[in-house]
Amino acid sequence: xxxxxxxxxxxxxxxxxxxxxxxxxxxxxxxxxxxxxxxxxxxxxxxxxxxxxxxxxxxxxxxxxxxxxxxxxxxxxxxxxxxxxxxxxxxxxxxxxxxxxxxxxxxxxxxxxxxxxxxxxxxxxxxxxxxxxxxxxxxxxxxxxxxxxxxxxxxxxxxxxxxxxxxxxxxxxxxxxxxxxxxxxxxxxxxxxxxxxxxxxxxxxxxxxxxxxxxxxxxxxxxxxxxxxxxxxxxxxxxxxxxxxxxxxxxxxxxxxxxxxxxxxxxxxxxxxxxxxxxxxxxxxxxxxxxxxxxxxxxxxxxxxxxxxxxxxxxxxxxxxxxxxxxxxxxxxxxxxxxxxxxxxxxxxxxxxxxxxx
Amino acid sequence: xxxxxxxxxxxxxxxxxxxxxxxxxxxxxxxxxxxxxxxxxxxxxxxxxxxxxxxxxxxxxxxxxxxxxxxxxxxxxxxxxxxxxxxxxxxxxxxxxxxxxxxxxxxxxxxxxxxxxxxxxxxxxxxxxxxxxxxxxxxxxxxxxxxxxxxxxxxxxxxxxxxxxxxxxxxxxxxxxxxxxxxxxxxxxxxxxxxxxxxxxxxxxxxxxxxxxxxxxxxxxxxxxxxxxxxxxxxxxxxxxxxxxxxxxxxxxxxxxxxxxxxxxxxxxxxxxxxxxxxxxxxxxxxxxxxxxxxxxxxxxxxxxxxxxxxxxxxxxxxxxxxxxxxxxxxxxxxxxxxxxxxxxxxxxxxxxxxxxxxxxxxxxxxxxxxxxxxxxxxxxxxxxxxxxxxxxxxxxxxxxxxxxxxxxxxxxxxxxxxxxxxxxxxxxxxxxxxxxxxxxxxxxxxxxxxxxxxxxxxxxxxxxxxxxxxxxxxxxxxxxxxxxxxxxxxxxxxxxxxxxxxxxxxxxxxxxxxxxxxxxxxxxxxxxxxxxxxxxxxxxxxxxxxxxxxxxxxxxxxxxxxxxxxxxxx
Numbered sequence: 035x036x037x038x039x040x041x042x043x044x045x046x047x048x049x050x051x052x053x054x055x056x057x058x059x060x061x062x063x064x065x066x067x068x069x070x071x072x073x074x075x076x077x078x079x080x081x082x083x084x085x086x087x088x089x090x091x092x093x094x095x096x097x098x099x100x101x102x103x104x105x106x107x108x109x110x111x112x113x114x115x116x117x118x119x120x121x122x123x124x125x126x127x128x129x130x131x132x133x134x135x136x137x138x139x140x141x142x143x144x145x146x147x148x149x150x151x152x153x154x155x156x157x158x159x160x161x162x163x164x165x166x167x168x169x170x171x172x173x174x175x176x177x178x179x180x181x182x183x184x185x186x187x188x189x190x191x192x193x194x195x196x197x198x199x200x201x202x203x204x205x206x207x208x209x210x211x212x213x214x215x216x217x218x219x220x221x222x223x224x225x226x227x228x229x230x231x232x233x234x235x236x237x238x239x240x241x242x243x244x245x246x247x248x249x250x251x252x253x254x255x256x257x258x259x260x261x262x263x264x265x266x267x268x269x270x271x272x273x274x275x276x277x278x279x280x281x282x283x284x285x286x287x288x289x290x291x292x293x294x295x296x297x298x299x300x301x302x303x304x305x306x307x308x309x310x311x312x313x314x315x316x317x318x319x320x321x322x323x324x325x326x327x328x329x330x331x332x333x334x335x336x337x338x339x340x341x342x343x344x345x346x347x348x349x350x351x352x353x354x355x356x357x358x359x360x361x362x363x364x365x366x367x368x369x370x371x372x373x374x375x376x377x378x379x380x381x382x383x384x385x386x387x388x389x390x391x392x
Numbered sequence: 393x394x395x396x397x398x399x400x401x402x403x404x405x406x407x408x409x410x411x412x413x414x415x416x417x418x419x420x421x422x423x424x425x426x427x428x429x430x431x432x433x434x435x436x437x438x439x440x441x442x443x444x445x446x447x448x449x450x451x452x453x454x455x456x457x458x459x460x461x462x463x464x465x466x467x468x469x470x471x472x473x474x475x476x477x478x479x480x481x482x483x484x485x486x487x488x489x490x491x492x493x494x495x496x497x498x499x500x501x502x503x504x505x506x507x508x509x510x511x512x513x514x515x516x517x518x519x520x521x522x523x524x525x526x527x528x529x530x531x532x533x534x535x536x537x538x539x540x541x542x543x544x545x546x547x548x549x550x551x552x553x554x555x556x557x558x559x560x561x562x563x564x565x566x567x568x569x570x571x572x573x574x575x576x577x578x579x580x581x582x583x584x585x586x587x588x589x590x591x592x593x594x595x596x597x598x599x600x601x602x603x604x605x606x607x608x609x610x611x612x613x614x615x616x617x618x619x620x621x622x623x624x625x626x627x628x629x630x631x632x633x634x635x636x637x638x639x640x641x642x643x644x645x646x647x648x649x650x651x652x653x654x655x656x657x658x659x660x661x662x663x664x665x666x667x668x669x670x671x672x673x674x675x676x677x678x679x680x681x682x683x684x685x686x687x688x689x690x691x692x693x694x695x696x697x698x699x700x701x702x703x704x705x706x707x708x709x710x711x712x713x714x715x716x717x718x719x720x721x722x723x724x725x726x727x728x729x730x731x732x733x734x735x736x737x738x739x740x741x742x743x744x745x746x747x748x749x750x751x752x753x754x755x756x757x758x759x760x761x762x763x764x765x766x767x768x769x770x771x772x773x774x775x776x777x778x779x780x781x782x783x784x785x786x787x788x789x790x791x792x793x794x795x796x797x798x799x800x801x802x803x804x805x806x807x808x809x810x811x812x813x814x815x816x817x818x819x820x821x822x823x824x825x826x827x828x829x830x831x832x833x834x835x836x837x838x839x840x841x842x843x844x845x846x847x848x849x850x851x852x853x854x855x856x857x858x859x860x861x862x863x864x865x866x867x868x869x870x871x872x873x874x875x876x877x878x879x880x881x882x883x884x885x886x887x888x889x890x891x892x893x894x895x896x897x898x899x900x901x902x903x904x905x906x907x908x909x910x911x912x913x914x915x916x917x918x919x920x921x922x923x924x925x926x927x928x929x930x931x932x933x934x935x936x937x938x939x940x941x942x943x944x945x946x947x948x949x950x951x952x953x954x955x956x957x958x959x960x961x962x963x
Contacts, residue, residue, distance in 0.1 A: 077587060100925055100926045101921045101922030101923070101926060102919075102921065102922075103926060121912075123909055123910040123912070124904060124922075127907065129906065129907065130645065132813070132818070133648060133907075135433075135434070136434065136816055136817055136820055137814070137820055139434060139820075140817065140821050142820050142821035144411060145828070157433075160436070161436070208481070231627060262627075262628055263627040263628065264624065264628055264629075265623045265624060265627060266624070266629050266924065266925075268924065268925060268926065268928060268929075269515065269924070269929065272729070272730055272928055272929045273522075273525075275520075275730075276525050276729075276730045276731055276732065277524060277525045277731075278518075278522055278524050280523065280527045293729055293928070296729070297727055297728055297729055300729060304464070321636075385457075385619070389632075
């Protein structure tokens, strides 16, 4: 009798599992859902997303804004949609990509959506982990940033990061400041221009701006000008502003702009005449997301007025509306990602001309 | 004399230890080895196939730049080890074996250095000795008229900062041994006419050979795998060492896990060599047994008037190790933007940075609380684990006992990023509900800090004579009872030193915490990283001061509990 009962229990468990599987098989995939949503009118689409999000109730999200910046951004979303609980982790773009790959390879669909930088996308693209997500929200993006969009709708750009030249005004008067990327090779700035150790994003940006041959020449002349190579964007900016050296050959301009906002006497100036190198920060949706409606709603929300206003307030680059500190007429060179071969060559040039060793 | 393992709880403990080592060390190690032999990344087709390649090793070791960096590394390691060993030995001797005034204060300040995150210390020294803005250079310029006398961005600048970083490790290891020293041998030396220096050199130090060997080995390995100082200072000094070479080659997108694995195996090989030398040094373990069944109380050497000299020198040393960087950190924490000191700047000091950090409890309190839990749990678990491990290694005749020591020590070869990734993958595949909790971070830390903890306790275990346990066994005590009532109290110096080291490092460890962090298990180190990447040095300093205060309290509590057990000092 006991044996019969045990066998029955096993059958019931197996049957329930099968029902679950059947149910799962019958449910739409996120991409099917997104394709369906794309056919709807905006108000119907929003209604469907909100209803679906309400049922899902949660979203697992990795933000590449850090700390308080990330948390406040998510709080705004939760305030707007209180029925969605966002479990957020924040980490670097590269680490976020590695995390998603690890989880999906192990068959654990733990993350619904990630924010990361476009130059860090290739490794995820190779694994084909991104859902195609066509959304009308991207039609609001400024004309000059349309280059950030993906033809296959694999990501939703929502802010941009800039690399540019800045300097300490106590050490260099404006009339003696560099005016272009090529000016950094001027012997007047020997030993006074700092960079982080070779950063793929920065090098790809210069490669897009100058072309491979001119980029290599630039690296050669920079190498001869004894650049300061020091890890840490914020630390490097802090050191420059305290008088340690004169010029940031490359940095996120918002770092210094924030310091100047806190203290107007900060001796910081941006070289507006040198083109700004810009790449997009994007939202991607895991094609195995367990909360497709919430993921889609959040992605769309990042291009909303309140999200873009927050991004501008925090001195990051919004894609809609005015930039918080860069003038409208500044030249911006947008770029995405390049092939691994090109990246390898760029690193090789850097090591050859700048990565000298003792 | 070591004893045969009896048929009691000892065998159960051994089985548990082996099981833990297999799970916590062997599996992550296998993952590292596997990755090093694959040319595809985890997740790509072919990663789990049984096809292997040495291409990563060829890439790692086939480059001339790499060997150049390796030579720099050995030079850097030897120089830093020599300096820190000298400082650490001097301080340990002064604090624990002499009647130097303010000895206890000197000891506390030395250990205080460990509490301050390495990033802050390195940046503090940049602000002190940078050729253009260094405070010390401004003072020296005023005196001598010469600019930029000190240059922290140099090979010797790197050696200086890193030596100060690891002096507390040498101090802790040698302190544990000195506290268990039987004074009769030194008294006999004195009675025979030898002076204090001669006794130290010919009696005390040779008796401490296990501790000396462990200290030198750990200092070398720590230096070889350190990367904060080389990363922040070596770039400008144009000195590339092993770890910066690894960092630059593996920090690109996508991460080159195969290359990283190959480098890890190289460090593991080096660790195996060092460990073999260490075992050879201590193979006659009975020679170093100073804690016996006879009455034993350590005593302090009367230095006479020389005690004021040792006090002054020690205070100067700890001021450089801890005091000066802490003062820079404190000064910076009161600024909105870092500027060298001046009357005008002093008028702008404020507590704004502290207010900003403490305003948001999710940002500050919860991570600090998480780190406190993780630090206490990891330290306690790992010290208990290694105390049992060292018993089997040094007090039994088990065949394969050295393998236990090697496995316990092997994690030192795994860079934190590799270990963190291994644990992430392990718990993605093993469906235990620890992802996103503090438990997974604790488990990773147990592996991470097992190696150092092992050396702390090993040196103390070697000093304990086996006759104590034999006497207890004759009296009818079981394995666990004897271990708990005899060995654990006598191991107190090593246990407390190791516990302190692990607790503080677990509190401030960043890489593993970052890799395993989700919304609910952020630690204080992750907040430090946020401030480092997106904040400013003044804000980072403010957080560092807060952590320093909290950890001082934890350490004081830990020491108060630990003082109730173990050997009391001879008056």
